[in-house]
Amino acid sequence: MITMNDIVKRYAIGGESIYALDHVSLTVGDGDYVAITGPSGSGKSTLMNIIGCLDVSDQGAYELNGRRIEKYSSRQLAHLRNREIGFIFQGFNLLQKLTALENVELPLIYQKVGRAERRRRAMEALQNVGLAERAQHKPTELSGGQQQRCAIARALVTEPTLILADEPTGNLDSRTGVEILNLFDELHQAGHTIVLITHDAGVAARAQRVIHIVDGKIWEGKPITDTVDRATAEEVNPDGIHPDGV
């Protein structure tokens, strides 16, 4: 699925070159559920941007589904994002002027899917996340959890090979956060590949694999089984409250 080899990304800050990613190598297999954690400024967002084809590395090789993408044009990257990747953001990133259904339809518009077909698939995706009856509501009329579910439906509607989530529970209260994480578990069980970025150890613990990133370098944690994962999550977070009190 994902093979990263010796990825380097530098930023120039005040004339000094800072390594956001310092020779990172990483593989994610088909059907994996991987959490990437690290403190802010550790480079996890940069890593996510590169995995998500929103940004390109300065150096190193990145292979996504067998495609070497370093040489891809912005147009090819856009097509790749559209077809291969489903994004889920912390701030939901729904278009406020469109209804839930129209938001979910959006990626299909860029695939030039016909109107009726689009509507059908978007409705189906909303049904899968349990939001069918809110299809005609605008994001402002939805709760945070509903908005995030709508965003998940938008990510899934194109049937992407990779789901990329950036702090998906960051803007949600803990109970809704758990609901969303349960939804991720279901997606994982259904065979989706998930890469989840978080600074929350409790959230990370629900993944199959945890990758820590500090100062642009990665430290891989041991693979944890699903049962242990859940137990750990409850241990760390027994009252369903986030460790950092979000």
Add this chain to the structure above:
Amino acid sequence: MESILMAFKAIRSNKMRSFLTMLGIIIGVLSIVVLTAIGQGTNAEIIKNIEGMGTNLLSVTVRARRNNPVTLDSIQKMASSSDSVAYAAPILTSSGTVKANLIQYEDGSLIATTPGYEKIRGWTLRYGRFITNPDVDNRSFVAVLGQEASVELFGTVNSVGQTFTYKGYTFEVVGVLNEIGSTVIGSGDNLIIFPFTLGERLFNSRGISSFYVSATSADVIDDTQATVKNYMDRLISASTSSTTYTINNQSAMLEALNKSTRQLTLMLAGIAAISLLVGGIGIMNIMLVSVSERTREIGIRKAIGATRANILSQFLVEALTVSLLGGMIGLALSWFVCEFLQPVIGMTMVFSPSVALLAIGFSVGIGVIFGLYPANKASKLRPIEALRYE
């Protein structure tokens, strides 16, 4: 198709702003179409006036020191010498005060001519008769009045049989013309017309210095001009005096006037085009605001797979929709102005489809030109930066 729907959605979600942006284009198109219509209307009016004077008309001016070879007789002969000449008549003009009872009329346009002049100008009589050949031969003290002159002098249109005085002589009114209306050369209804021979004495003007010739039709005007030139040359070479003359062709004058009014129309359209340009800058301004306001939206769209071309076309179509919609509303308004306001303000306007088409084309062009820069700016945003934008 999808992007057109998107554009309509964006326009609807910001109604007031879209309307104000459109207003620039509406006013631009409105002023182009209406000002051009006024220009063309004026042009048509002037042409109509001149054509009313006769496009088959030649005016000949004669300058002679002594022994003017051009006489009443020779003009009469010229008229009958060629098939292309319909009528010929000499004319003397003057101004002065005429009196009837206690009324003094100073605005009269005094002319002296022969019967042919009535036909040359295409005048018709409301009452009585025109000057006749016996009047000319006998130097009869008679006159034909324009309607305004008749009303001013006698308080009535039908003044046939009444008398007035000029330079101490008394004249009998023998006819009143039908209303002529005003032309570019002034009102035609203040005329006081005397027999030519009488005019020579009254106006202290000996001999013929100016005469009109009408062609049998506008098509043979050039033949007529050649005939007149021929005749005049022979007449002058047979005489001993040093006489010169010039022939003015009415249709040549028409062409010149036409050209100058067309220039006027162009100038009006040019001024109006500036307002359309200002409208275009308004579109660009608002599109730039819109792009920065919607940076996050652009980021989201790019993240989920919109290409540069997708974003470019989205914003370009939006600018185009605003300008095209504005253009069409402006066009509808200007049609309304031309159709319904024209009788109210009493101005001739010619609403021409070609100008309408041009205005629409121009507003589309404005939309593309001024929409391209903001759309390009939007399409070039990098997705991660756009997503980070608050």
